[in-house]
Amino acid sequence: MRKKKFIFFVFLCGMLSWSFADGFRLFEHGARAATLAGAFTARADDPSAVFYNPAGLAFQEGFQINPNVSYSPFVSTASSENFANPVKSSSQQIRSDVYASLGVKGRIGLGIGFFVPYNTQTHWPETWAGKRQSIISKFNTHFLRPAAAFKIGERIAVGAGLDIVFSSLEWLHTVVFDIPELVFFDEMDILSHQQLDTKSLSFTAGFLVKPFDFLRIGGRYQHKVKLSYKGVNSFNTYSVGSGYFVTPDGKSYRKSLVVSDFYRSQSVTSRLTLPSEAILGFMFIPHEKFTLQVDVNWTEWSVIDKWEFRAVKSDEELNPDFLWAYGNFYGLVPNYGTQGLALNWKNVVGLKVGAEYYISPVIAIRGGYALRPHPGNDENLTAVHPFADRNILSFGGGYCGPMYSPTDGAVIGNLSFDVFFQAALSKGTSTLLPGVKVDYDSNNYLFGVGVSWKM
16 A cells, blocks of 8 residues: 555656746755755755766665655846836746655665756747847756666765656747838838757766765766757737738738738747756765755856757748749748847856754754856847846755654654745846847745655
8 A cells, every 4th residue: 555655646746747847947956955055966865866966876775755846936127228117027937846766775776856957938028129039938848867876885876867858949039021122111020939849868977975974075967968849930920900012013912911921830940959067066064963065067058059940941942832922022032941049158167055954853954055157148148048147045944854653653754844945146237139228137036845755
């Protein structure tokens, strides 16, 4: 009966992950580690080691299951002298991740996790000045990672995991329909909607060393993930309205027919590469009640230089029917075969620091700080990803102790319950939309809980 309950619990947590896992990358994984600002590479002593450092699984015993849920009301603000009021990108984000681990014979550790390591999302008003850059942008990834670890001696372990990656892209913005030859013709903004998805594989590997009782050293390498997306680019031309185009020879063409014939849904592709990452972590234990963790991580963000979508057909063949019907209409040729923005990101080094103190044998308080540099320069910020350097402050606490049967009071396992709060503070940055100077501000707050049950 206990085994059936355990299997059902794992299944339920996995379904929660599929249902709610979505959000911005500042989310950390595992409530306990999130309270430490993610400085967990050299610790990795609960099932979230599947994410932080799979080598830590080798030092764990028994069955453990660890679901986590977080919530963030996320708001970005764009302001300018040209705006009557600041413009907001607002979203409510609920996210969950789940991990399970199993220790075998005190030397082998197995684990599996479902989590969301790379995500971003913005949602701007359709009428704002940056609509040609972005109205909606969503980049979602879900990782399913089985992992294994092995002890080499009593104080050294290595581990690795296989990443099965599911990813989707969505981008809604406007493209310009313009006829330069018509002197009195006003440009039209046509809604362009891209929706794509893909699957891929990658891997991670790590080590964990405990050279002294007061020191642990851990490291993890995450290999880059090449993502090749396929999907559809559709257009909304309903805003064109009534009226006609009139040519010098006296012929007239209804605007709605011309524009709707010009823009036709297309099969599109896109390519993104999730970065390689190398992390080195240290855990110091100066006292049995106090620990200090430090992580330094390098991320190869330079592999992302464009946010670009390309039609499967070449520009000349986007819509042959349009050329046949309107070939003499000032030589208009469909020109939306490639849409995108330059990002020009660079590699960055980040820092995470966390501390834990047990105020009683079963109650701990924790806090942490993380610096997350933005991989681009201020002048390269776009409405797709308008986030500058971030300072992340976290604190929380939890219970870690025996779990008792509600019927007879017997100890039936160990339970950890953790709560955390994070504040991600971003400095104000200025960049240029076409012809407009814009100041972006993106502070947000995150609340989360997690439970770990050891049987």
